[in-house]
Amino acid sequence: MSIPIYVTQPVLPELKEFIPYLEQIWEKNILTNGGPLHQQLEQELCDYLGVDYISLFNNGTIALITALQALSLKKGEVITTPYTFLATAHAIVWNNLTPVFVDIDPITSNIDPKKVEQAITDATVAILPVHCYGIPCDVEALQALATKHKLKLVYDTAHAFGVDYHSQSLLNYGDLSTISFHATKVFSTFEGGAIVCHSADMKQRIDQLKNFGIVDETTVNDISLNGKLSEVHAALGLLQLKTIDQTLQARAQVDHCYRELLAGVEGIRCIERSGIEKDNYAYFPIVISEPYPLSRDELFEKLKQHNIFARKYFYPLMTELSVYEQYQSDTPNAKLLSGQVLCLPMYPTLSIDQIQRITQLITDKD
Incomplete structure (x- = not known):
C-alpha cells in the first residue's frame, strides 16, 4: 500500500528552533495572560499583515463568538452563508442571534450580495460573510449594503490569512475580521485565532471580552469567555511567521x-x-x-x-x-x-x- 496523502499536513519548524523559545518561557515563568511572546506576536502580525490592531485568541471559533459579542448587537438576525464550517453559524447562535442563510455565487463559492439584500428585514442586525477558500467576497457590494441599512459587517476570514485585495489586507474590510490559526490553516499556532479591528478602544474591549469580561481586579463589565492564547502557542506563531x-x-x-x-x-x-x-x-x-x-x-x-x-x-x-x-x-x-x-x-x-x-x-x- 502506498504512503497516505492527506488533504493537509501541518507546517512545523525544526524542533531545535522551537527549544530556545521554550527555554525563554521557562526562564520568565509566564505561560499566558498576554505574556511577552504574545505581545511580540501581536505586533509582528500587525506589521506583516498590514493591520492596525489585532487580538490573539486560543482558537478561531472563540474569536468569532467574541467578535459578534463585541459589537453589542441587539437581538435579531445575522445573514450568512450555508456553505461554511460549523463555527460560522455556531457563533451566531451562541450570541442568541438568528442565522439567516442565503445563497452563494456558484463561481466564487462566496455569499451573493444580491441574495443578502433580498434577505434584509427590520430584524437584521449584521452580515457575516466568509471568504471561502481564501477567495475574497465582493467586499464593495457588501459594505454598500451594510452602510445603506446600518448593519454591522463581520468577516469570517478563517481561510484568508495573508491575502491582499485592492492593495490592502483583506482583513481590513468590514467592522471586524476573524482569523483561524488551527493546525490545518496556512499559518498555525497549533490552535489559535485572532480578531482584527480598527481602533484602540475596540481592541481594549475585545481584550477584556476574551478574559471573562474583566476590566480590573474588582470590575467585570461583561459575561464572556476565556479566549486567551498561551505563550507556547505564541512562540510557534513567531517561528511560523519567519517562513x-x-x-x-x-x-x-x-x-x-x-x-x-x-x-x-x-x-x-x-x-x-x-x-x-x-x-x-x-x-x-x-x-x-x-x-x-x-x-x-x-x-x-x-x-x-x-x-x-x-x-x-x-x-x-x-x-x-x-x-x-x-x-x-x-x-x-x-x-x-x-x-x-x-x-x-x-x-x-x-x-x-x-x-x-x-x-x-x-x-x-x-
Missing part, C-alpha cells in the same frame, strides 16, 4: 501544478482565484460535473482506495444539519456546489510526484 512567505510560495507552486495537470479534463473545474493581489492558496477545490464519468462521491472513494484522502468541503450544508433544521432556506447554488466539490490535498511539502499520482487517478476516469 510564511516561503510557505505561500510553495503553496502557489502546488496550485499551479494542479491547474496544469487538470487543464482540459472534461467535467473537472478548478475554482478560480483571479483578482487576488497576494494569495495564500489555502485550498485546492475542484468541481465535478458531467461529462466527467464519476460523481463527486465516486471520485472521493476512488482516491481513498488509493490512500489519497480528499475532503468534501463543504458538505453537508449548514441547513442540512439537524441542529439547524429550524433555519431552512432555499439555496440551490450552495446545494449544487456542496454535492460537486472536492478539495484535493494541498500543503507546501506536497511533492510533484504526489500531485502527479493524484491527478493521474483523476484523469484516468475509471
Whole structure:
C-alpha cells in the first residue's frame, strides 16, 4: 500500500528552533495572560499583515463568538452563508442571534450580495460573510449594503490569512475580521485565532471580552469567555511567521501544478482565484460535473482506495444539519456546489510526484 496523502499536513519548524523559545518561557515563568511572546506576536502580525490592531485568541471559533459579542448587537438576525464550517453559524447562535442563510455565487463559492439584500428585514442586525477558500467576497457590494441599512459587517476570514485585495489586507474590510490559526490553516499556532479591528478602544474591549469580561481586579463589565492564547502557542506563531512567505510560495507552486495537470479534463473545474493581489492558496477545490464519468462521491472513494484522502468541503450544508433544521432556506447554488466539490490535498511539502499520482487517478476516469 502506498504512503497516505492527506488533504493537509501541518507546517512545523525544526524542533531545535522551537527549544530556545521554550527555554525563554521557562526562564520568565509566564505561560499566558498576554505574556511577552504574545505581545511580540501581536505586533509582528500587525506589521506583516498590514493591520492596525489585532487580538490573539486560543482558537478561531472563540474569536468569532467574541467578535459578534463585541459589537453589542441587539437581538435579531445575522445573514450568512450555508456553505461554511460549523463555527460560522455556531457563533451566531451562541450570541442568541438568528442565522439567516442565503445563497452563494456558484463561481466564487462566496455569499451573493444580491441574495443578502433580498434577505434584509427590520430584524437584521449584521452580515457575516466568509471568504471561502481564501477567495475574497465582493467586499464593495457588501459594505454598500451594510452602510445603506446600518448593519454591522463581520468577516469570517478563517481561510484568508495573508491575502491582499485592492492593495490592502483583506482583513481590513468590514467592522471586524476573524482569523483561524488551527493546525490545518496556512499559518498555525497549533490552535489559535485572532480578531482584527480598527481602533484602540475596540481592541481594549475585545481584550477584556476574551478574559471573562474583566476590566480590573474588582470590575467585570461583561459575561464572556476565556479566549486567551498561551505563550507556547505564541512562540510557534513567531517561528511560523519567519517562513510564511516561503510557505505561500510553495503553496502557489502546488496550485499551479494542479491547474496544469487538470487543464482540459472534461467535467473537472478548478475554482478560480483571479483578482487576488497576494494569495495564500489555502485550498485546492475542484468541481465535478458531467461529462466527467464519476460523481463527486465516486471520485472521493476512488482516491481513498488509493490512500489519497480528499475532503468534501463543504458538505453537508449548514441547513442540512439537524441542529439547524429550524433555519431552512432555499439555496440551490450552495446545494449544487456542496454535492460537486472536492478539495484535493494541498500543503507546501506536497511533492510533484504526489500531485502527479493524484491527478493521474483523476484523469484516468475509471
